[in-house]
Amino acid sequence: MEQTERLVVALGGNAILQPGQRGTYAQQTENVRLAARQVAALVRAGYRVVVTHGNGPQVGNILLQNERAAGEVEPMPLDVCGAESQGFIGYMLVQALQAELGPERPVAALVTRTVVREDDPSFREPSKPIGPFYGEEEAARLAVERGYRLKEDAGRGWRRVVPSPEPVRIVEREAIRALVEAGVLVVAAGGGGVPVVERRLPDGRRLYEGVEAVVDKDLGAQRLAVDVGADRLLMLTDVSHAYLHYRRPDARPLERLSRTEARGLLAAGEFAEGSMGPKVRAAVRFLEAGGREAVIASLAEAERALAGATGTHVLPDAVAVRA
């Protein structure tokens, strides 16, 4: 069967680094190899796939390297660190995807920028913790020397916090679409994309300027999915479903949800912020923007989830009711 469905596949952190791993290159490549095997199965099944991925631990490590070597190598701003992580993870992914699909299959990773609004409310109240933990003294020093905002993180130490603005538009969307049309398997918008604001110069010219912020990976994936005209958005993570009453004795996996039901459960606080919350929010937004279906599933079950055998499926209201 000829299949031309467009699919954005968002890989969670577990696709690159497993909890408790030190994160050696061998460990990360092995994880990525398993993730690439899942993605390759979708490509072989005929889906036109755009892959995106998280970058939290990798950016954290890049920041730590910058910090520790600051006396010898000038530290780079956060947008540059984000781009570095896209290059690093993108390279690992294209290598692994190429190994799965063979040298004939065109595969490319794109350093991608995401437009955010300069007046996004998150710039007034930075809240997304990134990078290493610091002691109180070091935190105070970094606040003065680098102008960082730092917050105490649940007794574990001090951590830099940055704004997490809403993604407005993927700058490279036309380029990505053209690559997809040409049959290229694209990796893009890693870590939600590098956040940039659009500036208008006095002479009327417009340009993009990188900002010290991070875009949520799932919300970035949703933006990417809309911007490339994806039929479905598949968010692969380390749990098989979004759950109702998660981690409580009466926990129940959600199999099929209407957009309105999903929005209601989100508002009721069923999905933790910073983990499942943004996935369900991304699903709701994708449908609001005209997407056909959003699926939240475990990485190991990607193909079965697309076939409807597992995972949480968020559907337009009319479709969900008919089930």
Ligand code: ADP
């Ligand atoms: P990823 O890197 O894939 O984005 P996250 O850790 O951000 O992974 O999100 C997945 C995690 O969300 C799960 O491991 C689970 O612990 C947590 N989670 C929080 N609330 C829920 C819920 N209601 N249902 C399922 N998982 C949930």
Ligand code: MG
């Ligand atoms: Mg996450």
